[in-house]
Amino acid sequence: MEENNKIEKYIKLLEANKNIILTGAPGTGKTYLAKEIAKAMDADYDFVQFHPSYDYTDFVEGLRPTPPDSNGNIGFERKDGVFKAFCYNAIKCNQNPSVNKSASEALKAFKEELRSKKNIEIKSFRSNTMIKTSLSSTDCISVPDKSDWRATDEKMLNYIINNVCHENDTYTKSIGNYIKEHYMSGYQDESLDNNIKKFVFIIDEINRGEISKIFGELFFSIDPGYRGVKGMVKTQYQNMITNESDPFYEGFYIPENVYIIGTMNDIDRSVESMDFAMRRRFAWQEVKAEENTGMLDDLKEMKDEVIEIMKRLNNTIWNETTNTGIEGLNAAYHIGGSYFSKLQLYLNEDHTNKKSAYRHLWENHLKGVLSEYLRGMPEAMENMKKLEDIYFKEDVNADIEG
Template identity: 45%
Template sequence: MNFWHIQMNQPFGRGGGKIDSKLMLLHKPPIIGTGDWEDLQCKDFKGEYERGIKIGDIVLVREGKTPIAICEVKSGYFLDNDLSKKFIHIFFREIKVLDFFENNSKTDLLLKNNLDKFKKTSIQASGTLTKCTGDNATNNFIKEWYQLYLKHSEMRNYISLLEESKNLIFTGAPGTGKTFLAKEIAKNMIGVQTDKELENSEQFEFVQFHPSYDYTDFVEGLRPTKPDENGNIGFELKDGVFKRFCDKARNAKNLVSNDNFEEVWDKLISQVRENLANGELTTIGSWNYGLSRNDSLKYSSVDTPSQYSFTINKQNIYDTYQGKLARPSGAFQRDMEIIVQYLKDNYGLNDIQINEVESENQKKYIIIIDEINRGEISKIFGELFFSIDPSYRGIKGSVKTQYANLHNEEEEEFYVPENVYILGTMNDIDRSVESFDFAMRRRFVWQEITAEESADNMNLSEETKARMFSLNNAISEIDSLNSSYHIGGAYFLDKDGNERTDYENLWQLRLEPLLKEYLRGIPQSDMYLQTLKSAFNKQNQSEDNG
């Protein structure tokens, strides 16, 4: 797989025509294209030489120095007269748009970091189709953006898995970032950005199991009261952390409305885009609109260029739809009201009605159970092993708890709401793994996080990866050990999450003590430890010999 960047405007001297790249990327199917010129760049696009672009390659589409999207090439080149009339180009390829620059808040920071690193003010702005070779700001940005896309794609897969299964456990060797990954998933599902916001969210709970943890901590149990005036101590029934959490999820209130704005807005934008492809603007009220780069409505003149322009974005229209002032200044409020009425008259936009309703299916509540296998699972969950089953979520999975006779209403039953998601973590080598009986095991989906995945997730350098992989391969070659004893990427991070490269200290203070524990009781443990140390230092040895 190779990386490229392309600009699809015609060069000066060949017409100099400006082409809206985003229209090509939003075409069905999405496409990229170039003209028919006798130069290396067009030959690369057609793949005439071995070095040319191929199916599966990654391409950054840019307009000058502005990144638009990264895409994956999905077809060979082809000709199409209709496309040529619309987009000027002669040769086309189908692509899959992986990510738009404006839709990913992290890409802006990624670009800035690469420009700062190489002391540049922008990515490469010239050239039609360029292959990424060498170490520079543009090439590094494209490759790092693609890696970011892969991570986000993997995150979406994990979220889909949890949403479908309701109960998910991350397993793997120590230090593979299972807890970190679980929290990142919770942030994405709840819609918060920082660890602090996650901790403060009523939709999140974190608990760590241990051998002393039991049903009374998790579900409900008797707890001592404060001494009365005579010094007597009594007991009262208290809900445990999981029962309280489920009550919050069950009673969550959601604002719901009958609005169909998203659907209607998409129809309007599609129509404006189609009109643009046919060389026409869309008239709403007294204005003629095209589209800005981020799909906002943009005033344009039909016949003559104008110095006067403005844009109206989706949020502006939605605020107006809800009866709010779209901009603090009140500018263009009347024009936005006209657009709302246009949507009602032409696309069936509903009159909005907002109601507060109780619903289990909107707000997502995520509880992380760290080191879930360190407690006696069956005793902690008790009869709830039935209620957490994805097939018995909701009222149909109601059960009487062990202390039901002490409830105000003895017939009161408890159930786990549909909008509660359980995300557990566990280390494979913990001796308590066997406490996870089969009745509980089949209620969870299991996902292994390998040491190799952790290295990628934590953005470790190539040198650190090489040392870690060499060490883990040596561990697997010891008869009494296996991949469950591998060293995860977290062992190479400091307390702030930054990579450490003081490898000698890392070996002495972190890795050697852990490996000694792994080797305890194994014959010739000292020899094995020396073998592991040699494997860890293999990178430096190779460099010295070279």
Template identity: 40%
Template sequence: MAVPKVDGQFIAEAIKYIDENGVPWHNTSTKYELVWENGNTYPPKYVIAVANHLQNGAEIDVSGYNAVEAKNYLTANGYEIQIKQTKYEITITSDSVTSTDDAFTMDNISAGDVFKPLDASFVAVDGTVIKRNYWKGERRNTNQTLPRIAFQIYEKQIAALPVEEKEQFPICQYSPDKEMIRGIYYSKDEATAHNINPFNTMSYDYDDGRQFVIYSWNIFTTLRFVQECLKRFGNPGDSFKLIYREKDDKENAEEEAAVVEKVKPAEFNGYLNPYSNMLVESKNIIFRGAPGTGKTYLAKEIAADIISNGYFDDYTMLTDEQKQQVEFVQFHPSYDYSDFVEGLRPKTNEDGSMGFELQDGVFKKFVDKARINYENSKKSTEVIANELSVQEAMKEFFDDVDTGNNKFKTKTGTEFTITDVDDEHIYLSIPQNASINSIRLNISEIRQMLESGREFNKLKDITEFFNINFTQQRYSYNLVIFNEIQKKKKAAKIIRQEELKKYVFIIDEINRGEISKIFGELFFAVDPGYRGVAGEVSTQYANLHADSNEKFYIPDNVYIIGTMNDIDRSVDSFDFAMRRRFRFVELRADERLEMLANLNNEEKEAEAIARMSALNVEIAATEGLNENYQIGASYFLKLKNIDFDQLWSDYLHPLLQEYINGMYDEEGIMERFKKAYNQGKSDGADVDESN
């Protein structure tokens, strides 16, 4: 059975029906929400089922189609659908396990298969919060993070337990009628000997190479273990917290990655990526470091993280609407102010002649979107409703003009027609005017008049509104069009207040452009201390704007990420005025190793790390080079499609050769590089010695 076809009026009737009767608990939505014009949200499948019942007399039944089909059907018919991004929090104490998700129960631990962990922590009775000391290569917030924190907190107490107690330690019970899974073991082999599937285990390294191994499948399967740790080793009032959400379809197919060596613990304040907190705090960040450290990939992860409010950090999971909150540019030596901020661009006129018009650059367009959202988020619903009413009235007016309803008259009897309309201007023809038979009006002025809620009956009203001392010729025509559009205004609808969103602008290779030429006067506005109206500036082409007094500012909801390679010659000449406006964060070559989990091959991942580490030691030891020339992990992601020999011959060898051109004994240096690279090979790996 496909999604039943229903008319729009019955969708509206279904909303009324649901408002009066509610939604049965088993028909609530877990993934998508239909956003109605009153701001309330409704489960799409159930709305369609009720509409089908009202229109066709069918039973209210949602079993014949899935949530995606319902979402696609409603979206195709012009309805707004949003992803339901509900976060839940589990609190574990020595005597209870409770969740903000009403459906959660310890009697069905298998339900954890469909959830993804977002954050985990230990909260001491005095309020101290302890996070996971992540290891290098360890993915943040996996199904294993919570038990790893428990091992981290109680490592010594657990190690001191007798072997018999470790083997009887409660780990997981799927339901009251199922047997308790028990045992803390010293290796996967030992766990296997006690009938634990090695693929369903987690390992925790401690004390110079020793391990704890326990059963672990989904995010709920270690709740018993964590609670038992609190009972045996905790103080009264201690607890663990686990924040989680429902998995996306794509995530359901993914597997969790393994771990490698230890790294300094990172602070976490609500986002999945610790660098996201840095960006939110600092507004502007530049990631610098060796090539291949994944700086650009990291920038996109951070963008997804803060735009989804810590819901996910996979850029591909952003909706098309959310992707409008991210912009990506790459600087190069010929990039300039007109590309970035604004400039004159060629335009073909109606008569076929060529001319120029002022166009916004990529940064100014992006900031304008963020600014509109920022300003709208501060407005009341009544103000937004009025603006929406104005927008609809203007659209209706200009649609009528397109159909030929196109002749108007001023108060003095001068007739004129509208010949063209674009995003910024209305073009008039005035045959009766001997001196000026055409004129251009600013749409923004008419919109401001309409949104003000004031009455405009004479030209003096307009001059007072715009606070000028003289009447301009165009105001006679503004007054006519204002009154025409005013007639079409309808009663404002009840709408939601706009949510404040975050916008992330990524500048790849930021040091390769001539910064002062690209940013111009925006040096001031981009400063984190001068965000908002306090940092507004006049741009270089302000005299060509519809309003020459218009100012430009960067709102607080804009975040800028730059990337640069330390070995690029242009780093040394990077503008000092810009340096102090960005927070510089170095990414070393051995950081971001968790990227290699994307190889989906633990043996290849381990070998890649070994080869990279050995090669980087040799690079750093070479006279004339340093750590800035080391190779980052992103080069090794190419191993998805090629082997280690091809990676060396086609990518690493040419890059390293470029590094040492002109040095003494180039051939000997390359031999040492290759020898180091091959030191990390796995047993039995073929090595091509010809390159």
């Protein structure tokens, strides 16, 4: 019950802000927690890990080589990056087939009436101006007073179904709204549907990538206040999208039902790579070592014992209650549960070799990271001995079993 309440807290924070970053000491289970949040939301989720070589082409879109043709020539084509493909799926997944069918039938009925009447006058959504519509020789909806304007079926359906059109395109929006109102009985804007499927995109170690290079113009759209069509931006490869039925034909936007969770360690040297403009687009939540111990469930009867050892080790590093500990360190240097979950690598099935497993955990995992923490500090050797002694307190400091 307590674990569920914690997850619920994070879900409310994410739903309110659209973007959150889980930060804290290494190994506190931030990635594990991000996935648990997505599962608890019953959301589809994807996972990527940023690194120094990750860029816009990987994340948003870019040119990719095509297989050699019959003459052995290699070309290039525009391909969606992982995040843009994710947003595309978030839109398509929530399109109700009955709405799609209804939209197609409504457009067909509107065009049949145009053929019969030759033209229909539609009030502009911006003013009291009447827009005279007709059909062109190519069966596109046209506005005779605006000879260079045409709307293919794909363009109209993209607006009717996805609500997507250029912000200055008065004609598409006015005509599309007219079709919805007069030809789609019971039409409902799907963005108002409370049952809409949620999508969570998890970015592990978000600070290890060059944020401005990866997000590009999405720097604007990522803002929680600009979700949906109102946050549409023209991408660097916008002119290469020629399919008018593509929901991003007019520009790319992050759908309302897409949420982003980033994770990062407080003490990473790359923390400073995230500038303040990007920081303010996320809500930040610290994940402490002792509050996220669900990853230790597989240790079964040993879980409580392991948590106690983790607590006393972390209190020696830095005790947040008394504000005492090793000079130069703080709670950001605590050891999280994911380190202790590695005990499973060394435990036998009935856990009779746990003393040996504790020793292997210290030698192979904890000692190295603690040595790195203390590197170059005064009394490093003495403090390492103190940490080792508190870890191997009498209850586990027995002879090592084979």
